[in-house]
Amino acid sequence: MTAFRPRILVIDDEPQIHRFLGPALDAAGYEPIRADDATTGLREIARKPPDAVVLDLGLPDMDGKEALAKARAFYDGPVIILSARDRETEKIDALDAGADDYVEKPFGVGELLARLRVALRHRLERQGSEPALQVGDVEIDLVNRRISKGGTTVKLSPKEYDLFACLAQGNGRVLTHKQILTAVWGPAHEHDVQYLRVFVGQLRQKLEDDPAEPKLIETEPGVGYRLGGLV
Amino acid sequence: MATDESQFREAGRPDPDALLASAGRGKRGRLKIFLGMAPGVGKTYEMLTQGRRAQAEHGEVLVGVVETHGRRETEELLDGLEVMARRPLEHRGRLMMEFDLDAALALKPRLLLVDEYAHSNAPGSRHPKRWQDVEELLQAGIDVWTTLNVQHLESLVDVVWKITGVRQRETVPDSALSRADEIELIDITPTELRQRMEEGKVYVPETARLAAGNFFKPENLTALRELALRRAAQTVDDHLNQAMKRAGVEGPWAAGERILVLIGPDAMAGSLVRAGRRLSDMMMDAPWTVAYVERSGGAEPDPARGAHLAEALKLAEQLGGASVVLNGDDLVGAVLDYARRNNVTQIVVGKSHRKGWRAWFHRSLAPELLKAQNGAALHVITEVTTGPARPAIAGTPRTGSDWLAHLGAIAMVGVVIGLAELIDKRVENVNLAMLFMVSVLGAGLAFGLWPAVTAAALAAFAYNFFFLEPRLSFWIGHPADVLTFLVFFAVALTTGGLTGRIRDQAKATARRASAITALLAASRRLSAAARREDVASILAEQVSAATSGKVVVLLPVDGEIAPVAGAPELEALSTADMTAARWTWNRGEPAGAGTGTLPNAAWTFRPLQGVRARSGVVGFEPKALATAENERFALALLDQGAIAIERAELAAAAVDAEALRRSDRLRSALLNSVSHDLRTPLATVLGSATTLIDYGEGMRPAVRDDLLLSIREEAERLNRYVGDLLDMTKLEGGALVARRDWTDVRDVIASALSRVSRRLGQRRVHRDFPAELSLVRADAGLLEQVLVNILENAIAYSEDGALIEAAAYEDRGNVVISIEDEGRGIPTAELERVFEKFRRLEESIDRGGERGKGAGLGLAIAKGFVEAMGGRIAAASPIHDRPDGSKGGTRILISLRKDAVGAETKSSEP
Known part of the structure; x- marks a missing residue:
């Protein structure tokens, strides 16, 4: 398990986000995968399902919720939403549509990684439900x-x-x-x-x-x- | 009265309407009338005496107008009371001193004394009658005391005429008397009055002295005194009834009495209306309705008859009666039907004194109603045939076309006589009577009922004269021929009458059909109009066509009505007209010529009353509404117009709401954009910083440096954005002050380029400056920000490796700065709008477009700044072919005017 680096797909259209999230995930022991829009992200999920997805709700080519719904058709891994505070309803809709958690922008990297850890553990535990x-x-x-x-x-x-x-x-x-x-x-x-x-x-x-x-x-x-x- | 009320209040449930009516009176002034039987009983004296007492007790008593007629004792009473100045009014060269209503309204005393309630105001006053002035005063909350002689009451005009032989011209509608809160009867005996007259204490104008002798006969005075006493008693009765109703006491009201007054378009109509009102008074104010009964297919509307009718209906309204039009072939049936449906218990009908053949033709309603026995009481009022001559209007002037019709009928008979003569000479044993019948039928078909009757009579006598033996004589030789003649006469009259009536009915139907068609067409056109101004002009056009007169439509513009459309053309209205129009607009009542309000105006104004509110006012030439038919049609058009205008206004409101919704959408998009543009750099700064804090130690130096750099870049981006927002706020708030100093634009361009240099990436910059360039008076700081914004735009919209060209040159009186890029350019249609605030934002709303290039404030700020410096800014695109073959590139030109001094102050290359 030492060599196991969970693959985290980050779907966000802001290059600046990738610019710091990449090195941060890398340093925290994950393998970051970059997607700049929903289409690329969905293709990446389909090609090789990542261990978790970080999804920005404001994407240029597709509404975040729509992307999530499409992904959920063939992917049941954890999905964490990046959202802005003024888009409360979108956030709730996304959670209802099957997102695991959300982080509000702007966020500290520590918070995102903590949520990511919980989501990954939850996914592992779900495989064998505990009494x-x-x-x-x-x-x-x-x-x-x-x-x-x-x-x-x-x-x-x-x-x-x-x-x-x-x-x-x-x-x-x-x-x-x-x-x-x-x-x-x-x-x-x-x-x-x-x-x-x-x-x-x-x-x-x-x-x-x-x-x-x-x-x-x-x-x-x-x-x-x-x-x-x-x- | 107060004690009465409290006594009754316990007894039952108060009548809500009565309570409402009394609540409505709360704001109204109180009216007290000093009622007398004749001039000279001392009404004015009594009013002033009480006025002085009121002044001593409460003050604020003002004398609006008092006629002392030079009597000393009355004049002395005025001493110590404040008397208003009269308003001079010039009419036909005569100066008249009238009561100044506007001054009284402005002074707003607690109590105003206004003598002679029945006075007619001089032409040019706001109201034709003083009682209308008083009504306005009362509405303004001013208490008014006034004086009135009983013979001036509208419903008593006929009675007074019969008693005294004097017909009163100055009248007051009965409703104006019943509006009084208090009536004080000033009563002296006829003997006393005559004595006072002999002592010269009664003022009688010189001109009326002859009539006065007649008027002041003891028997007249006694009768008038009785009238006054009865009137006063009746008003007391009314007040008691009202108090009882308010207190909810059951009383002897007119239990279900309903009065129907049948009038026709003749001189009797007014008398019938007054009779109806008197009957209603006798029956505790029983509701009464005046019905105009019209035989369908009757004669052509005749102006004189129409005037009788209009006058009678107006009178009914003044006296407080409702009105209705009943028509149909079976008049008796229509009347009985109406009476049954409305539980009419009393029917008032007139019977004219017609003599001879006219009476024979005139089917009087009275006997037929009597025969019908519908249970209602029938009051038959007979025409007054003696007494003074009827008003001029009673005469029925024959119109030219009427004469022509009769002449035509006569001519037809003449032709037949000739024809018969010819035939009679050549052919034996022809029934010439049939030939004459043809002429009667023809006259009926061509000219209507009465010419046909004329033709029938003429034909009968001509037949007798020319063709019955002995010829050329009205004698009839054979007894058989007598029969022939009589039968012929009867048949001719009947057939002539019938054909005439058929023809009249057909014409009436055609008239009605054409009116309906016109109404339909108007309605179609009105409903097709989108804006209320269009509706107004169509309405003006249609009404003008329908009434063949001038029409003006006024609509509210910024809360004040103003003429917006007219037909055949929009004419300016005089001040008097505008006053009348405003009156109509404010009160919703007709005003202007031919009405009771401001009759001196040249136009008649009617309100445009829509479903929800008044939407405007329409002005007519007075003659346009002369006939009842025109008026009815015009009013129908007004109703449609009002609704159409209302609809147009609602549509406009809907458009406004849509604009508002769009601006709301824009605002929410702006909020989103601002929050996004502020948050994205913040997210990067926070994210990079926390990454460095948590994992910085294990990172490669290059990665760490890149994170630090991104923090710096994003902080700068944030700063720029906040700066933009501040600039925009300053521009919009008007807080921007350009400090204009002598500036070399080349310096400014250079420093702007250096400020954006780090964001240029691989883009190349080409500068093209002349060696010598005039200085301009500009704010270097603002200009630099302008150029930075433009350059950033150029960078954002062009790829790496593209060329950006910055140039400056002189063009006539201007220094021009040009910045070109090789980006994809701006669509020509959008060029005008690139400088609009949040332009990009709107694009992204419309197409769900792109983000990340700012909210689109940069160019808007640039434009604002340049204009603040007195310069101009423009964009041109596309400007050249791009490498991929498409057209592209944008050029932004800033032009700053050289000042006179600046033109001479050249500076060489720095």
Whole structure:
């Protein structure tokens, strides 16, 4: 495994981004592959699927979401979105369309690489689903539907359990409101974000060390939630 | 009254309409009328006495106009009251002193005393009548006291005429009296009044002295006194009724009484309308409707008859009645149908005193309605045949065409007489009567009902005279011939009448059809017009064609109405006309010539009332609306025009909204672009810096240097962009001040080139400067920024290895700087727009185009700066063939004017 350098495809039309991202990925032990537009990127994915894709949403030849949808037809590896803060809806759409995570421009290289690591690990773990998950001092027993914190069992309502299990299975990935609501409450409730606010609040009361400063369930403002403590 | 109200309030639910009406009066001034039976009872005296008291108590009392007629005791009362100056008005060389309405409105006293409610204003005043002035004062919230003699009431004109034999010209509509909040009856006995007259205390104008003797007879005064008392009592009654309605008390209202007044286009119409109003008064203000009944296919509209009708309908409106037109062949049926549908309980109908054959032909409605027995009470009003002569308008002047028609009919009979004579001589035993019948039929077909009747009579007598034995005599020899004659006469009259009526009906139908066709055509043209100005001119044209008179259309322009179209041509309106037009615009009521408001204007104005709001005003020549038919047609056109204008305005609003949406789209694209252009360099700076921090140590020096370089380059790019935005803001905010010093443009070009040198890459630069060049007065800093922007543009749009040429030269009074590139050039159609702000942005909106070359501010800033220095900038493209065979290249020319001094100040090559 020492010689294994995960191949990371960067699709971005800004040459300056490649100019620093290339050396950074290289130095962090990845093999960077450059694509300046969506068509080149898709061709590259089809030719030899990379281990992960970093995709800019603002591409000259194709909308980022469209590129993602096309890629998802034949590629199920992790995809991380590069986006600007003022394109919130595009970002959410991209996550709903199957992106694993996103990083807002401008970003520090450390942040991007951390997300990349989580995504890659998540992908490895998904291949062999684990019956139990551990997040900090919280343990989730997926078989017995039991959650314990610091060894003691925490009593959760069925919906609270479902919600936490859903977040845990995301494994540090951002899950959009829509994704969580659909998974836990069903497609009819995909817009009822207020349910989430209530139940996340209850979970934080029961599971967080300090519910006022949550570390376990992190809020991605306007987008969704992710399970923290994994990055 | 207040105690009445509180007593009643408990009793039941108040009538909301009555409450609303009283709420609406909140802002209105209060009207008090001092009502008297005749001049001299002391109305003005009483008003002034009370006015002085009011002045002492509350102040702010102003005397608008008072006629003292030189009576000392009245004049003394004016002492201590403020009296307004009168407004001089010149009319036909006579100077008249009139009440100054505008001054009163401006002074806005709490209480204004205005004598003689029924006074007619001098021509040229805003309103023809003083009661209209008072109405405006009340609307302005001013309390008004005024005086009125009962004989001036419109509905009593006939009655007063019958009593006194004097027909009042100065009248006040009854509604103007019922609007009064308070009525005070000034009552003295007829004996007292006569005594006062003998003492000379009653003012009677010299000219009326003869009539006055008649007027002031004791029996007249007693009758007038009764009228005044009844009127006052009735008004008290009305007020009580209203108070009870407000308080929700059930009372003896006119339970379901409805009055229908049937009028025709004759002199009786006015009397019938007044009778209707009196009946309504007797029945607690029962709703009353005036119906104009028209036999379809009647005679041609006759101006005199039309005038009667128009006057009567206007009177009905003034007296508070509704109006409706009923027509059809079966008049009685139409009337009964209307009465049944509207629950009419009282029908008022006139019966004229016609004598002889006219009465025989005139089917009077009264007996037929009586026969019909529909349950309604029938009031038959008979024509007044005695008394003073009718107004001139009552005479029915025969028009020329009428005479011609009768002459034609006579001529036809004459021809037949000749023909019959010829035939009679040659052929035996011919029924010549049939021949005469032909002439009657012909007259009916050609000229209508009445000429046919003329022809029938003439033919009958001519037949008798010429062909029945003994000939050339009206004597009839054989008894059988008597029968022949009578039968012939009857048949001729009947057939002549029938054909005449058929012909009249056909003509009426044709007229109506042509009106409808014209209306349709107008509607089609109006709906095809896109802009409201087009609609206005089409409307003017159509209305002008329909009324064969001049028409002007006024539409609001910046909140004020102004003439925008006219037919046959747009004429300037006088100040008086514009005042009337403005009145119509503000109030939505007709004004100008022939109306009750500003009748001195040369035009009549009508509002263009659309579905949602008033959309304009149309002015007519007064004669254009003379006939009812013209008026109806013109008004129908106005309705269509109003709607068409409204539609055009809505369409324009939609276009504006689209422009706004596009500008919104542009703004959001601008925001995106600015955020992108600011964020991309920032992302590179942050990304490169964090890369160096996290992984810098293990990197090769070359890679590390490249990252550092990219940080620097992107920081510079960011700085340039922020600078551009600041420049643009300065330009737009007007904060840019060009400091103009003597400048050598060659120096500036050189320094601009050196500023962009690092971004040139492999591009070559060629400079072409003359050895001597005039100095210009320019801001070197701004000019350098201009050149940098242009050069950056040239770099951005041309490939590596291309040539950029910078030149400067003198051209007549100017120094010209030229910068050329070998890029792909600018499409000719776009050339004019390259200097527009965010030009590139719009392109990218339109075609989802490219990015990364800036937001397109550079050239806009260049243009702004050059113009700030008094110069000009232009672009030319394509300018030469490119290596790949296509046309390309762009040349930007900046031209700066040499100053007079500058022309002499040459500088040699630096």
